[in-house]
Structures are given as structure tokens and as C-alpha cells.
Amino acid sequence: MKQLAPGVWQLTGRLPIPNAINTYLLGDVLVDAGARFDGKKILEQLRGRSLSAHALTHAHPDHQGASKLVCEEFGVPFWVGERDADAAERPELIRERQPSSMIGRVFFKSMVGPAHPVDRRLREGDEVAGFTVLDTPGHSAGHVSFWRESDRVLILGDVLNSMDVITTMPGLREPKPYLTPDPALNRASARKLGELEPALVCFGHGAPVRDTPKFVDFCRSLPA
């Protein structure tokens, strides 16, 4: 586990490519839980710690894969954006809401985790581990981000990636259109996050970014 900011740690994923699928510990709340195959590695890194909750940025297979395992192992509640809660409880909805593509189907099959009941539906303005929940839909209907204004730390899930999820090439980019039900809405969410001028941005895929102007410029460059 690598500390990125006070009370913010990035876990190491199971895949050999660094930052391929990211999970974060914010205080004692685990944000995202990788793919199904990440479960063992996540539990190993959290051994000896206590959690108070497990939250998702969004209910996609590479973020909810080990959610049930984590919640049951630590006996903690499951917190999901209000418009993604039904998908977390019925993962077949994730597949139904994605554009039809072969890669999407392969991702779903190889990574999706079991259903798990949601205990709290997150809404804009809610507080999670000292972070404020921001509604950032587009990549999924109920995608949320986590923002801590005091030191300008942003956990933005897959609103943007800092790595190509297929080639693993680093660099800021929009998430793949075939994994994003509403790319235009997602761009609006990205532009909203850019205006926060974060000092540290933590992505679902790719390395954290501390170059604020580069991030802000990228968000502002996205077409309306």
C-alpha cells in the first residue's frame, strides 16, 4: 500500500501492470474493490486494519469485483451512488446498461463480482471519510467522485483515466466509449471536476496525477 496524502492510500493491484486497476483506502473506508480476481490481494493488504465501510465510485465489474468479499470479511456496510445501487445489487444490470461490444462482454465475464446489498445510497454532498461525495454520472448512471477541499484531493473513479485500459499507455484520456453508456454526460462530469483545480487526482486506472494545470487544461479541452 502506498500513501498518497494524509489518510489516503493506494493499494497494489493483482495484475503485474502498476496502476492497472486501482483501489484506495480513505481513512478506514475502502473505495472500490477491483475485479473478482483482486479479492485475495486486497484482503492481504488490509490485514490487521479495521474498516468502517466499503464505498464504490461506480458499480462496474473492475470496481465491484471483490465488494461482497470485503464487506463480509470486515463486516462493513456497502455504500454506492444512488443510481448505481440497483446494479451493485443485480450485476446483470451492469451488462445491460453497457453499449454492446465484445471487449465489454469479456471484461464483464472475467471481472464481475457477486451481488451484494447496498446499505447506503450516496448522494452529492454526502460525507465519506472526510471527503465530499460529488455526483459525476456518464461512465455509469450513478458514478460518484470523492473530493477533499482542504488539501484538494480528488478520487474520480473512471470519469477520466490516466492510462489506456487496453494498451496500458500512460496519459490522460476519456474512458473507452464502449465501456461508457453516456460519453457526453461523462465529459460534463469531467469538466465539472476540472474546475475544482485538484492538487492530487486519483484514478480508477492509471497513476495519480499531481500536475494541476495539465489536468485542468485537459478537462477544459473536452468538447461540450
Ligand SMILES: [Zn+2]
Ligand atoms: Zn474501471
